[in-house]
Amino acid sequence: MMPVCLGVPAKVIEIRRDGEMRIAVVEMGGITLEVLLTLGEEVKPGDYVIVHAGIAISKIDDAELESILKLWKEVIEGNSTV
Amino acid sequence: MNSAKQHGFDIRERIRRLYIVNPESKRIIERIAKLAQQLGSDVKIMNFCGTHEWTISHYGIRTVIPRNVDLVAGPGCPVCITPGLYVEELIRLSFEGFTILTYGDAFRLPARPTASIKSLAEAKARGGDVVVVYSFFDAIKLARSNPGRKYIFFAIGFETTMPCTAEPLVKDRVPKNLMILSAYRFTPPIMRWLLESERDVEIHGVIAPGHVSSIIGASAWSFLVERYSIPTVVAGFEPVDILLAIVFILHQLVHRKPRLINEYVRVVRDEGNTYVRKLISEVYDVVDAYWRGVGIVPESGAALKHRYSEFDAQYQLGLREPSVVDDIMPGCRCRDVILGKVKPVECPHFMKTCRPNAPYGPCMVGSEGTCRIWAENLPQILNEVAI
Numbered sequence: 001m002m003p004v005c006l007g008v009p010a011k012v013i014e015i016r017r018d019g020e021m022r023i024a025v026v027e028m029g030g031i032t033l034e035v036l037l038t039l040g041e042e043v044k045p046g047d048y049v050i051v052h053a054g055i056a057i058s059k060i061d062d063a064e065l066e067s068i069l070k071l072w073k074e075v076i077e078g079n080s081t082v
Numbered sequence: 083m084n085s086a087k088q089h090g091f092d093i094r095e096r097i098r099r100l101y102i103v104n105p106e107s108k109r110i111i112e113r114i115a116k117l118a119q120q121l122g123s124d125v126k127i128m129n130f131c132g133t134h135e136w137t138i139s140h141y142g143i144r145t146v147i148p149r150n151v152d153l154v155a156g157p158g159c160p161v162c163i164t165p166g167l168y169v170e171e172l173i174r175l176s177f178e179g180f181t182i183l184t185y186g187d188a189f190r191l192p193a194r195p196t197a198s199i200k201s202l203a204e205a206k207a208r209g210g211d212v213v214v215v216y217s218f219f220d221a222i223k224l225a226r227s228n229p230g231r232k233y234i235f236f237a238i239g240f241e242t243t244m245p246c247t248a249e250p251l252v253k254d255r256v257p258k259n260l261m262i263l264s265a266y267r268f269t270p271p272i273m274r275w276l277l278e279s280e281r282d283v284e285i286h287g288v289i290a291p292g293h294v295s296s297i298i299g300a301s302a303w304s305f306l307v308e309r310y311s312i313p314t315v316v317a318g319f320e321p322v323d324i325l326l327a328i329v330f331i332l333h334q335l336v337h338r339k340p341r342l343i344n345e346y347v348r349v350v351r352d353e354g355n356t357y358v359r360k361l362i363s364e365v366y367d368v369v370d371a372y373w374r375g376v377g378i379v380p381e382s383g384a385a386l387k388h389r390y391s392e393f394d395a396q397y398q399l400g401l402r403e404p405s406v407v408d409d410i411m412p413g414c415r416c417r418d419v420i421l422g423k424v425k426p427v428e429c430p431h432f433m434k435t436c437r438p439n440a441p442y443g444p445c446m447v448g449s450e451g452t453c454r455i456w457a458e459n460l461p462q463i464l465n466e467v468a469i
Binding site: 006007009011018019020021023033034035036038039048050052053054055057058060061062064065067068071072075076078 | 094106109110113116133185216217218219220239242243245246249250253254255292293296297319326329330333343344345347348349350355357358361449450
């Protein structure tokens with residue numbers, strides 16, 4: 001049984017419609033299920049999203065990773081005062 | 083240019099290498115030890131979210147950091163703080179012609195006994211009409227296929243779960259035979275309340291919730307830095323995410339430069355999910371709301387706006403709203419566990435009269451409950467206590 005407050009990464013397989021609602025068919029941990037797609041940004045099949053209580057709430061994206069990796073390195077090496 | 087392509091492998095593999103097969107954990111742990119030693123004094127870091135507590139307990143993170151750094155769980159368990167009175171009302175309705183639809187976690191949530199029934203699970207066993215669903219979308223499908231039945235969905239959770247009802251309401255996809263009992267709670271108000279009202283809880287750093295922040299935005303936590311000067315890190319849920327959050331917080335404490343860091347950039351944007359934020363404000367009014375065992379927290383609840391009143395179970399059925407703290411079981415220390423004042427092992431019921439298979443208090447019920455997490459990870463916990 002899926003707990004309510006747990007976000008799980010899932011891969012988008014297909015996008016459908018239910019009236020004006022967008023539904024994503026996602027695969028997570030070997031099972032597929034239908035979840036609501038509540039992302040304003042465009043999500044395509046093949047993208048990864050965080051699924052939480054039956055909703056795709058966020059797209060997983062590595063565009064901003066560099067910024068945090070830089071801080072990570074600086075703090076660990078002890079040469080940052082940020 | 084797509085940054086995944088730049089690095090020659092796809093995003094899943096890149097995140098796996100960085101956060102799961104991460105080779106740098108040892109260096110981060112060494113750095114934590116050094117910073118903690120530099121600080122010298124005791125440091126208390128609150129991890130708001132139940133899933134963070136799970137990562138910390140399951141991977142034994144408390145055992146690899148110095149003793150003067152104390153990690154305490156916070157109020158981030160939606161099942162734990164859901165008022166018992168809602169459960170009592172739903173138990174009654176399950177015998178009065180309504181089918182109650184609940185998430186699995188809330189199915190066993192205890193309340194004061196109603197005719198000796200104290201949870202929806204017990205109501206079902208005694209003939210009440212209760213069905214466990216995975217999501218509100220499943221509730222919609224069920225209600226559509228049984229138009230002659232009347233359903234009530236027990237809508238618990240934080241900002242992350244609000245869009246599951248808000249989106250179908252806005253898009254007019256909720257069948258007329260399905261009502262919503264909104265027990266939704268907003269998370270920043272409880273942190274504000276905790277810092278204002280419970281002055282004996284001294285917090286030096288906050289690990290802010292990752293998935294809630296993907297909705298409300300990392301910037302929603304800036305008040306912790308601006309008003310209370312508390313270093314705050316929005317973090318992901320792998321062990322290395324937690325270690326990074328700790329190292330970032332200690333680093334800020336050493337340099338006396340509190341700031342807000344979004345460590346979970348792969349999922350959380352500063353502004354959050356703007357579509358969902360708008361959706362929530364279109365469907366829900368922000369109201370003062372009761373948190374189990376805690377009391378009324380200003381502007382922390384979500385009540386359906388009047389235009390959706392036909393779907394509003396509280397409005398349609400005149401349900402009672404909780405106001406006074408009377409839903410904590412005798413001897414149960416859940417309130418103090420939620421507020422980061424005590425650890426589960428300090429409760430007289432923990433693992434004696436309150437266990438995962440027979441929960442006495444609400445923190446032992448859902449998988450996000452601190453007592454439940456500690457109970458399921460006892461070897462690691464005992465290791466910490468023994469050190």
